[in-house]
Amino acid sequence: MATKALSFALSFNDLTNCFSSNPPSAAAAKVSVFTVRCSSGNGERPWKNSDARLVLEDGSIWRAKSFGASGTQVGEVVFNTSLTGYQEILTDPSYAGQFVLMTNPHIGNTGVNFDDEESVQCFLGGLVIRSLSISTSNWRCAKALGDYLAERNIMGIYDVDTRAITRRLREDGSLIGVLSTDNSKTDEQLLQMSKSWDIVGVDLISGVSCKSPHEWVDKTKQQWEFSSGKVAGENFHVVAYDFGIKHNILRRLASYGCKITVVPSTWPASETLNMKPDGVLFSNGPGDPSAVPYAVETVKNIIGKVPVFGICMGHQLLGQALGGKTFKMKFGHHGGNHPVRNLQTGHVEISAQNHNYAVDPATLPEGVKVTHINLNDGSCAGLAFPAQQLMSLQYHPEASPGPHDSDYAFKEFIELMKQGKNRTKENLPQLSALHSS
Numbered sequence: 001m002a003t004k005a006l007s008f009a010l011s012f013n014d015l016t017n018c019f020s021s022n023p024p025s026a027a028a029a030k031v032s033v034f035t036v037r038c039s040s041g042n043g044e045r046p047w048k049n050s051d052a053r054l055v056l057e058d059g060s061i062w063r064a065k066s067f068g069a070s071g072t073q074v075g076e077v078v079f080n081t082s083l084t085g086y087q088e089i090l091t092d093p094s095y096a097g098q099f100v101l102m103t104n105p106h107i108g109n110t111g112v113n114f115d116d117e118e119s120v121q122c123f124l125g126g127l128v129i130r131s132l133s134i135s136t137s138n139w140r141c142a143k144a145l146g147d148y149l150a151e152r153n154i155m156g157i158y159d160v161d162t163r164a165i166t167r168r169l170r171e172d173g174s175l176i177g178v179l180s181t182d183n184s185k186t187d188e189q190l191l192q193m194s195k196s197w198d199i200v201g202v203d204l205i206s207g208v209s210c211k212s213p214h215e216w217v218d219k220t221k222q223q224w225e226f227s228s229g230k231v232a233g234e235n236f237h238v239v240a241y242d243f244g245i246k247h248n249i250l251r252r253l254a255s256y257g258c259k260i261t262v263v264p265s266t267w268p269a270s271e272t273l274n275m276k277p278d279g280v281l282f283s284n285g286p287g288d289p290s291a292v293p294y295a296v297e298t299v300k301n302i303i304g305k306v307p308v309f310g311i312c313m314g315h316q317l318l319g320q321a322l323g324g325k326t327f328k329m330k331f332g333h334h335g336g337n338h339p340v341r342n343l344q345t346g347h348v349e350i351s352a353q354n355h356n357y358a359v360d361p362a363t364l365p366e367g368v369k370v371t372h373i374n375l376n377d378g379s380c381a382g383l384a385f386p387a388q389q390l391m392s393l394q395y396h397p398e399a400s401p402g403p404h405d406s407d408y409a410f411k412e413f414i415e416l417m418k419q420g421k422n423r424t425k426e427n428l429p430q431l432s433a434l435h436s437s
């Protein structure tokens with residue numbers, strides 16, 4: 001009986017939200033009281049009324065139900081189209097300052113586990129989902145999503161029309177919003193908060209980078225390893241700049257045999273060069289690359305002296321260090337299904353992406369090659385400057401979450417380091433086009 005009542009409630013609510021393309025009206029908010037939530041077993045009713053608001057800077061107000069932490073939080077709303085991997089997304093430090101809206105409507109069904117963390121914390125501003133799973137079922141599940149977010153003080157909302165918000169972001173571009181469970185604040189106050197905050201020009205890297213250098217040894221666990229991992233001439237020492245580095249970048253480098261020293265974002269270039277590394281990795285990281293001129297300076301002082309690999313924020317910083325410009329995209333790329341063409345091999349990769357900024361290739365100096373393009377919009381997705389032993393990707397070869405098509409990039413970096421070791425004036429390195437297939 002109880003099961004029947006629950007399933008009716010869910011489908012009824014799903015229908016009302018599926019057909020709504022405008023901000024939920026008071027009537028719709030009333031309808032959503034039918035949605036169920038696990039009872040804590042302490043006599044609470046097993047459903048919940050709307051108790052949260054998402055107020056966007058365009059004046060739209062989205063009533064929702066809260067889970068995780070409560071409070072009031074401002075952030076930039078971005079939508080992510082990944083079908084799986086919400087835990088990796090929650091722990092990707094590049095989402096600092098942002099609310100992640102998942103377009104996949106059903107979230108929380110696998111709970112969270114000990115192994116899928118991409119960093120030691122959740123740095124994002126909040127999570128926006130359509131439907132919160134009423135139960136968790138996975139052999140690795142250690143905790144329910146709501147409890148995990150509450151412990152980490154991250155706000156989540158559900159029972160909100162994520163399709164309508166996504167359409168709005170696609171049409172109007174990224175929007176700042178305020179999430180609040182605080183009834184004492186008026187809609188107007190929340191709107192003013194969202195209008196008076198901006199993510200552009202803010203150094204978000206300093207809030208997510210490690211504080212001191214350390215060694216990294218963890219590899220991809222054997223049961224998840226999908227590549228032979230064997231590359232002749234491994235055992236290279238890589239210094240990895242932590243601009244908000246995802247652990248899977250480090251795991252993949254370790255799996256390929258690299259010895260890794262992770263250093264903070266402010267670590268001087270001279271100290272790095274003193275370590276005599278075989279290569280330097282510039283990691284992913286949150287926010288506006290133009291807000292961190294100190295990092296661009298560091299990159300400038302390293303390129304040309306040792307092989308380098310930039311991923312996402314690292315790619316953008318390399319673009320700026322080479323004299324190029326970065327710009328803010330309309331709504332960016334966030335998801336595990338972005339087609340990219342590798343212009344060196346002609347192959348198309350399905351890639352994992354998470355960025356709102358991009359390098360404008362027209363502003364780059366001669367000799368810098370665009371190696372990859374995003375096939376959805378033609379934007380620059382990868383660069384190489386063979387004369388300076390430099391390669392970079394705007395997306396995520398570590399693919400966590402995401403497809404593994406681009407893992408070969410780590411082999412290319414190792415190849416670049418190998419060539420760097422043998423480098424002579426007559427024998428300038430060329431990026432080889434290693435491909436896993």
Ligand SMILES: NC(=O)CC[C@H](N)C(=O)O
Pocket residue numbers: 094283284285286287288289311312313314354355356357358
């Ligand atoms: N994943 C990242 O490194 C993101 C890069 C940068 N913060 C952007 O949004 O474009």
